[in-house]
Amino acid sequence: MPLPDKGIAWPPVHPAVRADMADWSAWLAANPDRLAYRYLNRHRDNARFGPANRPSQYRGGVVGRVSRWFWGEPTPLGEKRANLLMPLARDIARTSSDLLYSEPPSLKVEHSTTQEALEELLNTGFKRTLIAAGETGAALGGSYLRTVWDTDISPMPWIGRVRADAAVPEFAHGEKLRAVTFWTVLEADGQTVVRHLERHEPGFILHGVYEGTEDNLGKPRALTDFAATKDLLPVRQLPPGMEKRILAAYIPNTMDAPDWEDIPGAAGLGTSDFQGAETFLSAIDETYTSWMRDVRLARSRIIVPSGYLQSNGPGAGALWEDREVYAAMNIPPTERQEITLNQFAIRHEEHRATIEELTGKVIRNAGYSGNTFGDDSDGAAVTATEIKARAARSMSTRARKSELAVPGIADIAESWLMLLASGMFPGAPAVEVARPDVEFQDSVQDDIKTLAETAELLRRAEAASTQTLVALTRPDLDETAQRQEVDRILKESGRAVNDPAKTGAEGGGHAGFPSDGGGPGE
Incomplete structure (x- = not known):
């Protein structure tokens, strides 16, 4: 299937999938401004754009509450936003990647030269690629690996990763990646958007550049018009023997996407560790914001009759020792004149307990043990067996994710070996094409x-x-x-x-x- 020859809606992904991925991406970014913008403009039929404030956000009752969430509440005019963000979602994504790839998987084949080439691949960047893919995959439901080469940068091809929200996949039988189109924004000025499309299908890689708008692909442009694409061929045929291969693989975070089960083509995408926990993530931030509001309101104040203040002269105001701790009250002379100390309570225990409860629910929803995210030991040394017992849920999730990652890593590594053996790269080692055995290391020793x-x-x-x-x-x-x-x-x-x-x-x-x-x- 060739690349589009005229403008179409972009990306051609179901609106519900785009909306969910945009939500998860905002949580992963851990940027309060981005998260507030996302929920101020959130609706299922458009994942990124829309009016800044909709009437439903100002309604009372269920409609207004569901529309706003916590991060979607408009900030009243004249006030600064005081919302606090706890980056728990990013912590979950990083922990997921650490459990899988902090000790990278080994790629094993029988041929010694091929084994050395695979070890060199791991040591020259594939380890870092897997760590990054593991983090974004946990957040967005999966991540893509692709083989690329640029002889101006490296004499050998390497394996990179692409986020799930920058790809349009095609799955065979619901789970096997058959073809995929990646896109990258080359230029954007607020009205015009220039995109580079890279399509991987059996035996071919196709490239194209399009100039359009935020939500439309627009018209084709020449590859030579842009520095990032001037050296690319519109159509690249893979070497003989790779007619049924694609130089891309997908590593799903899960094998099921319950919220997308009725969406055609979405069954193989997997789902995020955040799915189903967004409301709890929002509630954690709301609780932290309430806690800090208590801190602000609980600042000590000495209420002093204005007559007790020392005048600084006409028009210069008055003061009473430390200006930071007093609040002047205009009390009539006939009333009782006295100094009052005021200190509001900080409900720290209630807030802490609420946050711990909500955090535990988010972590359990992602499939991890609370012990994985903090040290709850008494300081005594523990064995690996004790650690595994305390983090049994996390170890089970890690084992499940590693099994899902093995086919994709083996596929892309075998394709990489096929490129080396094709003769495309002078000086490449004399490797034998084989599907490597992928073995994950024990993360706790x-x-x-x-x-x-x-x-x-x-x-x-x-x-x-x-x-x-x-x-x-x-x-x-x-x-x-x-x-x-x-x-x-x-x-x-x-x-x-x-x-x-x-x-x-x-x-x-x-x-x-x-x-x-x-x-x-x-």
């Missing part, structure tokens, strides 16, 4: 002291080999490095077998890996 004590007990009980003990205490090493470490240990202990003809049938093990049932001094 025992400290080295605990691991060493466990290894010592296993050694004394003769219940584990040296290779097993090295794998237990050094999970950060790959299999080759662990084998080398085993060789060094056995050599230093005098238990190494140097006879290459020895296979282990004699009871002594094979070269480099003798049995650990005993040795000198044991």
Whole structure:
């Protein structure tokens, strides 16, 4: 399917999907101005634009309440906005990404040169890409990965990410990405918007530039008219053998989108960690704002009769010691003249309890344990088993998300290998095309002291080999490095077998890996 040849409504995404993603994007940004603008202009048939204040926002009853929320309330004329924002939504998105990608997944193949190329890919930017994709994916329901190249920047292709709200996907059978169109705004002056469209479909990448308006794609422009697109080809055919491949993949945050189940083509998008919790996020901010209002109103005041003030002369006012703490009252001379101390209460316990309750509901709605977001321990050291028990809900969510991420990461890594093997990039390593095994690391590990004590007990009980003990205490090493470490240990202990003809049938093990049932001094 080619790119559009004339102006159409843009983006061609269902209004409900656009509206929800715009809400989630505003919460992720954690910017009070952006969040207030979003809810002042929010309605389901237009995700971003509309009149600044609608009549329904000023109505009483249910219509006005639903229309406004907390962040949608217009600020009265002459007053400054006092709303406070707790960036809990952004914290949830970052925590989700940290649980998945703080220790990046490993990509494993059998071919040594290919394995080295994949490790180089991870070390030269793919790790950072996954961290960013994990954060926006948790907030917007998913994230895209795509393979790109620019020989003026790098001699090799790399894998980047695209936010879910900057793409128009096409899914086969509801969940398999068949094609996708990404767009980027090149220029915008308030009336005219210039967009770059990049479409990925089996065997091809198509590029186009369009000049339109905020909600219309407009007419095509030449790629050479803009610096960002002047070196792109309108149509790029992928190398032989990639006729059914696309250089893009989608990592959904969930496999179900209950709120969009009646929207065609939205079944594979997944949904945000914030979905269903927006009202609670708003209530948290409203409670914090009320708390700070109590703080402002509770400032100490000394109510003083105006006759007690010291005059500064005609037209110069009067004062009584510290101007910051007094409030003058015009009390008639016939009334009782006295100094009154005034201090309003700050309902800090009530506000704190309310915020903790609401925060817990938002975190549970996202699928995490409260322990994941704070240290509720008494300061005593805890083991990895205890940490996992306290954060069982978070670990379950992490396992679910990692399973959803594996196919997309494997797809895009295999496509990247196919590009390297195609001969398009002189100097590329001689890789073999293979679908890598994607393995996520354990995000919670025992400290080295605990691991060493466990290894010592296993050694004394003769219940584990040296290779097993090295794998237990050094999970950060790959299999080759662990084998080398085993060789060094056995050599230093005098238990190494140097006879290459020895296979282990004699009871002594094979070269480099003798049995650990005993040795000198044991």
